[in-house]
Amino acid sequence: MRQVAFHRPSIGPDEEREVLDTLRSGWITTGPKAKRFENEFAGYVGAKHALAVSHCTGALHLSLWALGIGPGDEVITTPFTFTATAEILAYLGARPVFVDVDPGTFNINPARIEEALESGANKRVRAILPVHFAGQACDMDRILKIARDYNLKIVEDAAHAAGSARHMDGRGMAKIGTIGDLTCFSFYATKNFTTAEGGMITTADDALAEKIAVASLHGMNKDAWKRYDKNGSWYYEIHDMGFKYNLSDVHAAIGLAQIKRADGFMRRRGEIARAYNEAFRADDALQTAYSEPGIEHAWHLYVLRIRPERLKLGRNQFVEILRERGVGCSVHCIPLHTMHYYQRNYGYRNGDFPVAEGIFSRCLSLPIYASMTDEDVNYVIETVLAIARENRR
Numbered sequence: 225m226r227q228v229a230f231h232r233p234s235i236g237p238d239e240e241r242e243v244l245d246t247l248r249s250g251w252i253t254t255g256p257k258a259k260r261f262e263n264e265f266a267g268y269v270g271a272k273h274a275l276a277v278s279h280c281t282g283a284l285h286l287s288l289w290a291l292g293i294g295p296g297d298e299v300i301t302t303p304f305t306f307t308a309t310a311e312i313l314a315y316l317g318a319r320p321v322f323v324d325v326d327p328g329t330f331n332i333n334p335a336r337i338e339e340a341l342e343s344g345a346n347k348r349v350r351a352i353l354p355v356h357f358a359g360q361a362c363d364m365d366r367i368l369k370i371a372r373d374y375n376l377k378i379v380e381d382a383a384h385a386a387g388s389a390r391h392m393d394g395r396g397m398a399k400i401g402t403i404g405d406l407t408c409f410s411f412y413a414t415k416n417f418t419t420a421e422g423g424m425i426t427t428a429d430d431a432l433a434e435k436i437a438v439a440s441l442h443g444m445n446k447d448a449w450k451r452y453d454k455n456g457s458w459y460y461e462i463h464d465m466g467f468k469y470n471l472s473d474v475h476a477a478i479g480l481a482q483i484k485r486a487d488g489f490m491r492r493r494g495e496i497a498r499a500y501n502e503a504f505r506a507d508d509a510l511q512t513a514y515s516e517p518g519i520e521h522a523w524h525l526y527v528l529r530i531r532p533e534r535l536k537l538g539r540n541q542f543v544e545i546l547r548e549r550g551v552g553c554s555v556h557c558i559p560l561h562t563m564h565y566y567q568r569n570y571g572y573r574n575g576d577f578p579v580a581e582g583i584f585s586r587c588l589s590l591p592i593y594a595s596m597t598d599e600d601v602n603y604v605i606e607t608v609l610a611i612a613r614e615n616r617r
Contacts, residue, residue, distance in 0.1 A: 359522030
């Protein structure tokens with residue numbers, strides 16, 4: 225039986241050379257390669273500033289902290305995301321205000337953001353935290369307008385969206401990383417390109433960039449890593465409170481090789497997504513992934529939905545059979561408001577966000593990554609269609 229992993233990173237000779245060069249240099253923690261990676265990522269998305277950090281969770285934490293989000297404040301976000309998006313609010317003493325998602329894109333619904341602000345129930349909202357789910361960019365024109373109307377900041381969770389772009393009024397195609405006040409990326413092992421663990425913050429704001437650069441390494445002056453360099457000084461100053469969120473040169477070395485291949489990775493993901501859509505479109509028990517017009521979808525995830533009313537089995541059974549037949553798969557995402565922590569601490573309940581819950585009950589994520597062969601893709605397609613055919617009502 226063929227085995228297709230849910231994900232496999234594309235690591236090759238270029239990554240090996242960069243990492244070996246770093247190890248042999250004697251400089252393995254934050255240093256010149258981390259700075260090079262920042263510069264190359266800034267160029268890749270077209271951002272003024274890019275700041276490398278140890279993970280996207282740290283990027284989100286630093287970004288909201290730099291904006292002054294603190295105890296009693298509220299941030300509007302989506303429950304249809306991984307817990308890191310919302311858990312960082314607890315670090316700051318702030319409260320997540322969840323709103324429901326769009327049934328087509330699974331992204332935060334701007335109309336629900338407006339309702340939450342107009343209701344009068346959320347009087348201390350200071351920011352909006354949209355998540356570009358699966359690599360599909362949110363409706364940033366509407367979100368920007370809402371933020372302007374209510375004097376709110378925007379921190380984008382782009383953990384899924386490196387390389388994604390969307391058409392913006394008055395400026396044409398805009399890469400994610402150049403739109404909100406701050407944008408946070410992930411380079412975790414499963415992402416479109418990776419540093420094994422790592423993240424990045426982009427911004428056009430000089431003051432925010434300076435504050436984050438200092439805070440990411442214990443509040444020391446931003447070039448503190450140079451103090452062991454031949455041109456550095458042992459002396460450092462603590463300018464502000466800080467955190468331990470710096471990215472090592474070993475991780476950055478992987479990223480330097482990966483970013484050169486990022487466009488090719490994204491093209492391959494797009495090919496796989498199109499193959500899935502073509503194959504599944506004719507089966508009325510399956511609902512294909514949707515790509516909104518006017519965007520460049522990063523295709524971090526391919527989320528298929530089943531129609532249980534047309535099948536003799538539910539989503540959980542579908543996933544188990546796929547795995548039994550050698551197809552790795554997962555489910556993205558369990559809505560946060562259904563989790564005990566968010567119910568206990570913030571009063572959310574099952575049923576609060578029916579669109580997110582409805583999507584979750586029917587969705588599963590299929591393998592989609594650059595190193596998949598055509599034979600892998602065909603096997604996934606054949607297996608999904610066979611399960612649907614064998615279990616039709």
